[in-house]
Structures are given as structure tokens and as C-alpha cells.
Amino acid sequence: xxxxxxxxALAGIVAPFVVYPLFLMKLLCxxxxxxxxxxxxxxxxxxxFGHAAFFGSAAYVTAYAAKEWxxxxxxxxxxxxxxxxxxxxxxxxxxxRRQGLYFAMITLALAQIVYFYAVQAPWTNGEDGIQAVPRGxxxxxxxxxxxxxxxxxxxxxxxxxxxxxxxxxxxxxxxILKAIRENEARxxxxxxxxxxxxxxxxxxxxxxxxxxxxxxxxxxxxxxLVDVSWTTSGDVLLMVLIGGIGTLLGPILGAAAxxxxxxxxxxxxxxxxxxxxxxxxxxxxxxxxxxxxALAGLWRKLQRFSALAARPPNAGKAAKAAPVANGTASE
Numbered sequence: 001x002x003x004x005x006x007x008x009a010l011a012g013i014v015a016p017f018v019v020y021p022l023f024l025m026k027l028l029c030x031x032x033x034x035x036x037x038x039x040x041x042x043x044x045x046x047x048x049f050g051h052a053a054f055f056g057s058a059a060y061v062t063a064y065a066a067k068e069w070x071x072x073x074x075x076x077x078x079x080x081x082x083x084x085x086x087x088x089x090x091x092x093x094x095x096x097r098r099q100g101l102y103f104a105m106i107t108l109a110l111a112q113i114v115y116f117y118a119v120q121a122p123w124t125n126g127e128d129g130i131q132a133v134p135r136g137x138x139x140x141x142x143x144x145x146x147x148x149x150x151x152x153x154x155x156x157x158x159x160x161x162x163x164x165x166x167x168x169x170x171x172x173x174x175x176i177l178k179a180i181r182e183n184e185a186r187x188x189x190x191x192x193x194x195x196x197x198x199x200x201x202x203x204x205x206x207x208x209x210x211x212x213x214x215x216x217x218x219x220x221x222x223x224x225l226v227d228v229s230w231t232t233s234g235d236v237l238l239m240v241l242i243g244g245i246g247t248l249l250g251p252i253l254g255a256a257a258x259x260x261x262x263x264x265x266x267x268x269x270x271x272x273x274x275x276x277x278x279x280x281x282x283x284x285x286x287x288x289x290x291x292x293x294a295l296a297g298l299w300r301k302l303q304r305f306s307a308l309a310a311r312p313p314n315a316g317k318a319a320k321a322a323p324v325a326n327g328t329a330s331e
Contacts, residue, residue: 043169247296
């Protein structure tokens, strides 16, 4: 885990000198959301379409808590994360008993209920959303109005969320989740209650999605219907598919690719969705293991090539001649 965290921390420290910090903070929020979704989809095998409900509900609760209740940013984000966790427990109990397409449709339907609640509820302000959310001071000392301080805060949250996901995957609990993905009937035959494991994984994924949503509300000082829309659930699925299902760094790479496309091609209007679809088709055709899988395959090829290049020129001939020499000596 130390290697991955060190690599991500180093990239996060260097990135603001190259890329606009506000763009990076958006990327980190969606990368954390993609990692949370990948925990459920990539390592448990549950394809859902409802993660926007956790992301958006946390964004709304965080924004309301910071603006109306006057909570500090860390407490407001914790409130949003708590709301997403409780919502994840409720949706998980209802959906976790189904698999495949049924699970996907149940999560989508329940997420749409959350969306329509956000449209109708008085405190969410309907289509206007909650705007002008104060960033406040972190722990009463660090003013988040400062861009460097805000970026450091977002980077720290992302690294903490990634560490939790990494530890979950590489624990005995995570090994059981992978076994459920591969052969659930076999796991049940070993005496495990797979429903409990899937429900706990669902709640952890919802909580981290809420952490991403609450952080996003503080960074952009607003919570809107886009945060709870089904399009956000579709985007996070696309991030995981493009980056690499069931990999640690794949969702981060997929989020970077998709957020970059959406931001830098925004001037093309609705054509952005056409471009996203074309990229998705190309990834399915030529990068079935995602960007992370393709990079891992390229790295393995380079290692084999370097190993072959490092061998002495006559190593192969000597290996073939050795049995002949041994046979002559025995005679």
C-alpha cells in the first residue's frame, strides 16, 4: 500500500504546477467516486446504476449543513458521508438479494427515487440546487478560501479514501469478496453468508462515494441535480470500464480520461457524449482490460524484452550444448 500511496501523493504534489488546481480537485473527487464504485463492481461483481444517489445525497447534506447550520467543512462532509452511509444501508438491504440485471435495475430505480426527492424537497431548492456554500475554515484554523490549502485538503481526503479501499481489498474480507465474484456458490458451500459480505461492501462503497460527493460540494460550493442524476452513475461506470475493472489504479486513469474529455471538449456541446461513446467503443474493441490493463501488459513486454537483451549472446547455444557435453563426459 505504501508504494501506491507514495506514487499518488507524489503525482498529486507535482500536478498543480502543470494543471489548473480546480480541475485537479474535480478529478480527485470523481476518481475517489470511481474507486468506490470499482470496489463493488470490480471486486464483488455487482453492476449497479445507483451510485449517484450516494454521491449526490452527500453533496446536498454537506452543502445544507455548511450553509444553513454553519458547520465547519470537516463536520459538514462527515454529515454528508453519514447520510450516504445510511442511504447505502437501506438501498443495500433492498437490492443485495438480487444479482445481474435485476440488481442493476433495482439500484437504478431506487436512485431515481432519490433524484425525484431532490427535485421536490423544499430544502434542496429544486432545479436551482444549493448554491453559495461557504468553504469555511478547516478545524477552525485553515482557510479553505485559499486554493493551495483547499487542494491539499482534497488530496488528503482522496489519499485517505484510496487507502481505505486498498486495505479493504487486500484484507481477508477482500479475499472473500473476490471469491464471491468468481464463484459465489462455492463460497456459500464453505459456510459464509455471502449476503452479509456483499451488504458490508455495498455500505463501504456508498460511504466513500458520499465522502467524494461531500468534498465536491465544498470545492465547487454547490449541490445540484446533476449530482444525483442517472448520468453521473453512467459516467462513473464508464470511468471504471475505460480505466480497467478490478484494478487499483484503473478507475483513477478512467476518471482522468473522462473528466478531461468533459472539461476540454465542453465547447462542442452535446457532441461530447458522442465522443465519449466513440471512446467507449474503441476501448471495448482494442483495450478490453482498460487503460491500466494495457499499461500493465506493455510493462510486462518491456520487462521480457529487457531480460532478453541482458542475456549473453551465446547463452542459448551454451544451454543447448550442455546436455551433449554431459553425455560425452559420461561415456
